[in-house]
Every structure is written in C-alpha cells, then in structure tokens.
Amino acid sequence: MPKSEGKKKENVKWMINCDNPTPLSFYRFIKPTHRNRADEKYRNTLNSALECNPKNRKIQKKLTEMRKKFDDGEYKQDWEIWMQEKRATRVHRSIQETNENVHKKFNSLVESQSVIVKQAEDKGEIDDDQGEEHNEQRSQIDNGSDDIVVAGESAKKKSKTDEFFEDMRERNIYVLCEPFRKLSQMDAEDRFEMIAKNTVEIELPEDIKEYLHCLLNGDIKNALSEVEKPLDGDARPLMLWTREVCRHFLFYYYYGGLRINSDEKTWSNQTVYRILDLFSMFFGNLTSGIAFGEIVNEAHKDRVYNVNADQKQSNSRRGDKNDAVLYQDNNATIIYEQSFGPTGFDATHHMEDITKLARNGVDDLNYHFLQYEKSSITTAKKFKSVGIHGYKYFIAIYLTDLICMKTYRIYEIFKCKIPTSYTDRWFLAKIARIGVYLETHLTDRQFLKGKMGMEDAINDKGPNCVCNWMAIPDNTPEAKRAK
Missing domain, CATH: 1.10.287 (Helix Hairpins)
Known part of the structure; x- marks a missing residue:
C-alpha cells in the first residue's frame, strides 16, 4: 500500500474515533504547516469518514454537524x-x-x-x-x-x-522588521505574501545625485568650498535640505569628526536630531514644528482610541512620550525613537522601540481615521504613519498602514549608516534619501487627508467605510469611563 494511502486511512480512522474532531484537534494530529492545505485535508478526511460509515447514525450525526460548523466558519480561530x-x-x-x-x-x-x-x-x-x-x-x-x-x-x-x-x-499588528519578520512569516504562512506586498520604494532624484557627486568627489577642503556656493534662487526645499545636511557633516569632519567615543546621547543629538531639525526648516509647508526629548505625542493622548492597552498613566498626566516628534496640523506625523548610540547598545531596547513605533503608528492612523470615519477603505489603506529609528550607526525609516480588516503592519522601507569619518562621505548619498522619503510621504498624507475629507462628506457608513475596518479597544481607565 502506498504511504500516502496509508496516511489517509490513518487520518480517517482518527476522524471516526475522535470524540470531538475539531479542526484544532486535527491540526494537532497531522501537524500541518500551510493553512489552505490543512483545511482541504480536514474537509476531505471528514467526507471520507462519512462515506466509510453510512449506516452508523451516531458517527454520521457527529461528522455532519462538524462539517456544517466548519463550512459556516465557526472554527476560523x-x-x-x-x-x-x-x-x-x-x-x-x-x-x-x-x-x-x-x-x-x-x-x-x-x-x-x-x-x-x-x-x-x-x-x-x-x-x-x-x-x-x-x-x-x-x-x-x-x-x-x-x-x-x-x-x-x-x-x-x-x-x-x-x-x-x-x-x-x-493588537493585530504584523511587524515586518528584523528580528520579527520570520515570526510574522511563520504566523501567516499561507497569506504572508499578501501581507508583505505593495511596500514602498523611492529613488533619489537625478539632480540630487549629480549635486552630491560634484560635492563629494574630492578632498574635504574642496567639498567645503563647493557646499558654500550659492544655489539657484528657485532651488527646491529638497536640494536646500541636502546641502545643509552635507554642510553639517563636513564641518564635523573638518574639525575632528563626530565624537563617537563620547556619550551616546550627545552623539545622537549631533546627528539624527540635527537632520530632523534641518528637515523642519526647509519643509515648513509640510511640518509645523519639531521637538526632541521625551515629547508628548498629541495624537496619543486620548486613551479611547489608543491601542496601547497596557500603557500606564504617567504621574505628570502627559500621556505617551517619544524621543522626538514632528507635527503636521498639530497631529503626530513622524515619530522618532533612539536606541542609544554606537558606544552603547542593547538589543532588548532596540526591539522595544520597534514595537513602540508600531503601537504609536497605529494610534496615529486611528486618530486620523476617526476624523474621517466614513472615508473609503481604498483611500485609508494608502494612508501611512512614518516612524524613524536611530540605533548604533544606523537610521531606519518605518511605515505603518492598514492592510485588511482590523489588521495593521509596520515595515522598514529604508536604512542607512551615519558616516563617522570623511572616508565614509558617500553614505551622505543615502542620508539624502531620508529627505526624499519624508517629503514624499508627508505630501501624500496631505493629499490623502483631503481626499478622505471629501469622501467623509458624501459616503454613508457601510462595509466599505474605514470605521468598520479599525481595531480600537476602549482603553480608558475604569475610574474615568462614563457611567
């Protein structure tokens, strides 16, 4: 007898003899790895067991009821x-x-x-x-x-x-960032490709590439001379931002380089915070301010829509805090977390900050979705929250978005190394891409908010409205809930 036939008979025998042959019990018996194949095997085994015992009313009743419940979706969990x-x-x-x-x-x-x-x-x-x-x-x-x-x-x-x-x-959040990506893939083997598809990719504009090549193709004195040359009067904000970021790094190189052997928080302030500060200077039409150092995120104060179920109220009653926050229309649009610098690093802190960015990114999305709860799912799925993570010598940019009903994801779209000497100067080309990413996503957010506002005015609540796709538990403390 072929091995496969013997296995099928063994499965049918189990199905007949099991007192409560639920899909979960069947999974434990056959130990499957793919959901679709496991469900198909369960259904086929049920049908075969029914055919094997046509005269046994007790078995027929048990298996018929089980098949009906399975087909009705009672065992989805x-x-x-x-x-x-x-x-x-x-x-x-x-x-x-x-x-x-x-x-x-x-x-x-x-x-x-x-x-x-x-x-x-x-x-x-x-x-x-x-x-x-x-x-x-x-x-x-x-x-x-x-x-x-x-x-x-x-x-x-x-x-x-x-x-x-x-x-x-x-919390219905898939983390597609290391070291969680493999766990997410195992958790959703049969639909992981759907969850991970349609991620964002953005290229550096050609004029920015040419400017960086001209600026950095020589020694540091030539670079300093080049960066001081005035740009055209109609230079766009992205070009101005790129020039100022390069100027910032070149002066550090010229006067001894970044102080990588000093306190890591000083190192962070010298690099990432300065980059974001420059961003806010040249993209005023996209952001309305920037703040650093345990800053309250305005979009996370209302615990009714906040998904951080285990978040404790602080003594100062200031709500959730971030290492840095950029604001757009007084709502958080870019959240920043720093997991120490190159002289001090802890893997647990690194993971904690990734999950914090994920939780806060979902809060940010839900905040805006609640303002436009009648907007369509098609538009809402394009709306993204931006998170930036600084750790060791690296900066990573994450996006959080809604992928399906009550389900979110966070994924890394870009990571670059901060140069610590003039020989690393070409890393500046990658850092210039930070401006491209932020400008693009903040512009898209403004456009999508306007579109959601128009949809909010013309649509009625229904299965295609974003309010029916969100997962927003009521996390208000019991003592403060309305009676």
Whole structure:
C-alpha cells in the first residue's frame, strides 16, 4: 500500500474515533504547516469518514454537524491557536535542547573530575603538578557553569522576542522588521505574501545625485568650498535640505569628526536630531514644528482610541512620550525613537522601540481615521504613519498602514549608516534619501487627508467605510469611563 494511502486511512480512522474532531484537534494530529492545505485535508478526511460509515447514525450525526460548523466558519480561530501552540512548542524544545546539551557537558566534566580525584586519593599521589591539573579541571567545570548561564541568557532573549511579537499580534499588528519578520512569516504562512506586498520604494532624484557627486568627489577642503556656493534662487526645499545636511557633516569632519567615543546621547543629538531639525526648516509647508526629548505625542493622548492597552498613566498626566516628534496640523506625523548610540547598545531596547513605533503608528492612523470615519477603505489603506529609528550607526525609516480588516503592519522601507569619518562621505548619498522619503510621504498624507475629507462628506457608513475596518479597544481607565 502506498504511504500516502496509508496516511489517509490513518487520518480517517482518527476522524471516526475522535470524540470531538475539531479542526484544532486535527491540526494537532497531522501537524500541518500551510493553512489552505490543512483545511482541504480536514474537509476531505471528514467526507471520507462519512462515506466509510453510512449506516452508523451516531458517527454520521457527529461528522455532519462538524462539517456544517466548519463550512459556516465557526472554527476560523483554530488555525491561529494551532500556530501559537506550534511556536510555543518550538521555543520550548529549543530551550530544552540547549539546557540538555549544557547539562551533558557539565555532567561529563564532573564525572571525569570525580574519577581522576578518586584515583589519586586511592593512590595518595596528589603532588603539586597534579594539583595544578586538578585546578585546571575545576576551571573547566566552572566554564561549564558559565555555559549554563549563557544558555539561560540566550533562552531569555528568545522568549523576550516572542513576548514582544505576541503582544503585537494580540493588537493585530504584523511587524515586518528584523528580528520579527520570520515570526510574522511563520504566523501567516499561507497569506504572508499578501501581507508583505505593495511596500514602498523611492529613488533619489537625478539632480540630487549629480549635486552630491560634484560635492563629494574630492578632498574635504574642496567639498567645503563647493557646499558654500550659492544655489539657484528657485532651488527646491529638497536640494536646500541636502546641502545643509552635507554642510553639517563636513564641518564635523573638518574639525575632528563626530565624537563617537563620547556619550551616546550627545552623539545622537549631533546627528539624527540635527537632520530632523534641518528637515523642519526647509519643509515648513509640510511640518509645523519639531521637538526632541521625551515629547508628548498629541495624537496619543486620548486613551479611547489608543491601542496601547497596557500603557500606564504617567504621574505628570502627559500621556505617551517619544524621543522626538514632528507635527503636521498639530497631529503626530513622524515619530522618532533612539536606541542609544554606537558606544552603547542593547538589543532588548532596540526591539522595544520597534514595537513602540508600531503601537504609536497605529494610534496615529486611528486618530486620523476617526476624523474621517466614513472615508473609503481604498483611500485609508494608502494612508501611512512614518516612524524613524536611530540605533548604533544606523537610521531606519518605518511605515505603518492598514492592510485588511482590523489588521495593521509596520515595515522598514529604508536604512542607512551615519558616516563617522570623511572616508565614509558617500553614505551622505543615502542620508539624502531620508529627505526624499519624508517629503514624499508627508505630501501624500496631505493629499490623502483631503481626499478622505471629501469622501467623509458624501459616503454613508457601510462595509466599505474605514470605521468598520479599525481595531480600537476602549482603553480608558475604569475610574474615568462614563457611567
């Protein structure tokens, strides 16, 4: 009998004998990896089980009711539950295998040491040289203890990543940024391509490329001379911004370079904050101000639409805080988080800031969607929240948007390295793209807000209105909720 036929019979036998053959129980039995194939196999197995026992009324009734419930969509959550169980099992097995290997090594060292010591004691021959060997063996055992500590720390890191990821999924947010992207892919294997498609790509304009090539194709004195030359009177803001960013870096190089060995917060202020400050200077029609240092995000004060369910009210009652915020129409449009500088970096802080940008990005979207709750889903799905993340020597730009009903995603569209010496000057070409991204997305936001406003005036509430696609839990504290 072919192996596949034997497997089918085994599945049918399980279906007949199982007291409650739900899809979740079936998933646990066959351990599938793809939802569509798993559902098809479940339905085929149900049908085969019904055909095998046409005269057994009890089995017929049980399986017929199960098929009806399955077709009516009563078990839609079973796949999500199975994937969560699968991930938890994988993490548990990884930790268990790591601990088992470390314990085997540790026990082997202890047993080896015990045999040596016992042999020496029986002979009464522990001299100075053997004493040194004994100390060396003891050192190896101690190193084994260190391995256990390292393994424990590794397990904690894995569980911390899963913890952050699970929190995002509970909020219906897919994080398509490292180190969460693979977890998102496993979580949505059968529809990950749909979730990850239509991401944004933007190229650097040719005139900006030519200007940078002319500016940086030489030594630093020539570059400083070039950057001081006046531009045309009708130079657009993006060109002015590019020139000022280059001027800022060139002067730092000329006078000794960035102080990368100093305090990381000083380093951050010298670089990313300055870039954003210059942006606000030349793009006044897109932004109406900028602020740094634990700044309240105006769009996140109202806890009724805030998705940060575990957010605690601060003593100052100032609401959620960000490292920096750019404003457009008094609403947050660009949120910035800094995960330390090159002299200090923590992976957990890095992950926390990514998830914070995701949560706050969703808040930003929901805030605007509530202002235009009758706007169409087609327009709303084009509306994006911009987040910027500074960490180590890098700057990354993230976008958060609505991808399907009550489901959001955040993904990285651009990452560049901050140059720390004149030999790294060509990294400035990538930093110039930051201006292109921000200008493009803020312009699009203005256009889309206007379009949503027009749709708001002509559409009635219905399945195609964005208000029916949002996930906005009421997170107002119990004591403050209206009775």
